[in-house]
Amino acid sequence: MIELNSVTKKFGTVTAVDNMTCRIEKGEYFALLGPNGAGKTTVVRMLLDFIKPTSGSILIDGTPVSNPEARRRVGYLAEDHRIPSHLSGLEYLRRHASLNGLAGKDARMEVNRLLDVVSMKGREKEKSAGYSKGMKQRIGLGAALLGQPKLLILDEPVTGLDPIGIRDVRKILERLRDNGVTVLLNSHLLSEVEKTCQTLAIMNNGKILVKDSIRSILDADGTLEDVFIKYLS
Amino acid sequence: MNRFLKITGYTIRDQMRHKSIYVLLGLSIFFVLMIRGCYSGQYVVNGKQLDNITVAWHVSKIVFQIISSGMFLIVILLSMKIFSRDHEDGSLVLFLSRPVLRREYLLGRIAGTWVLCLVFMFILHATIFMTVWVKTGATIPGYLTASLVCSINLLFIAVLVCFLSLYLPDFISAVFSVGILLVGYISDGGHQILTSDILRTAVPEAASAPPALWRILYPKVYMVQVYADSIIGQSRFNNMGPLHPILNVSFFIFLITALMLVVFNKKEV
Secondary structure (H helix, E strand, C coil), X not given: CEEEEEEEEEECCEEEEEEEEEEECCCCEEEEECXXXXXXXXXXXXXXXXXXXXXXXXXXXXXXXXXXXXXXXXXXXXXXXXXXXXXXXHHHHHHHHXXXXXXXXXXXXXXHHHHHHCCCCCCCCCEHHHCCHXXXXXXXXXXXXXCCCCEEEEECCCCCCCHHHXXXXXXXXXXXXXXXXXXXXXXXXXXXXXXXXXXXXXXXXXXXXXXXXXXXXXXXXXXXXXXXXXXXX | CHHHHHHHHHHHHHHHXXXXXXXXXXXXXXXXXXXXXXXXXXXXXXXXXXXXXXXXXXXXXXXXXXXXXXXXXXXXXXXXXXXXXXXXXXXXXXXXXXXXXXXXXXXXHHXXXXXXXXXXXXXXXXXXHHHHHHHHCCCCCCHXXXXXXXXXXXXXXXXXXXXXXXXXXXXXXXXHHHHHHHHHHHHHHHHHHHCCHHHHHHCHHHHHCCCCHHHHHCCCHHHHHHHHHHHHHXXXXXXXXXXXXXXXXXXXXXXXXXXXXXXXXXXXX
């Protein structure tokens, strides 16, 4: 599903991603862990073609990320997700739907479905300037789930959510995983990663230090926190 | 093409949400309606009373240029914040996380801003046209055509400001753009004065010297306004250099847009 082939990204003299080669298979629930500044968000931004790699290639389902069609079945939720304050949740989702090629009745039905999924029915017509952080996060998740994506890229998806919201998101993601959607998750919430993910990679200084199934890693090293500390100390 | 049109539509809606647009539109229409009084007055020049139609014609020409110049400022204000605002409020991620080409986003944003300003300017010019018609019974041929001709200047300014805003802070890009326009106005305006009939008679040698190359190649925003004026007045248009100002400004629009597409394609979001 996702192939990173010898990808390097430099910002001036700083190497954010260092000759990274990684493959994420279809249907895999993949967590990318690492300390702040490890290069995780840089990898995500390169996947979405927000920034170009200095060298190497990145493919999503065999399509280079520089081709916008690679993003047609990709859903993305940013860590610092923002909604233009003049748009309501409904208008925001409708724009996403329209830009993704959905139109008319299909778009309306899909948006209504997603408002239900993320529990924002009844608040969708309010301007997003009045939304709490958790509500914005829910709408953002709804936008990411739009069009039944084959790949979901989530950067700290439960930020700002209360425990019930976190549980709801986990259930949504588990359902997606069971339906064969590929998920790439950046999260600092190790407990959530442990509960939901199948494969884990730990990154630091632009390199992947370890990549394996979560079961193997935990069998060898105990808790995820122990693993994290072991590889990053 | 479809996504380009969608983004153009979104841009028009997004720009119209700014209260300043409605304030400016209201003030402009108020100003335009206030000068109706000019068309009803009794004017005497050299002991001879001028007819209403003559007065209306002259006033309308002046107001035409005032409206156009005012619109330059409005398009600068709207264009300078396009990219920075999109970056801050999440619109850039909204568009570019979907299967949208960067050029569709860029051109859609510029086109939407231009269309909004074009319509705004046309409404104001049309108000003058209708006011003259109602007050005097006469129409000013070419007035609305001249308005559409001036819209190319709005596009040039929008493209220029957007391009500069990729490198400079918003306000500085606006100031730079105003500076570029002012240089053109002073240069080309000065040339128009030098080649005017009065000065030709007084100082023949001043008008005989051809303009410097840079003045010929410089963006001819002012000369487009002069051309529009000649359409209204149905008078001869004295061009500056071999290239028509419409072609000159079109060339610059094309050049700056091409540069902007190259730069924005590589820009990190």
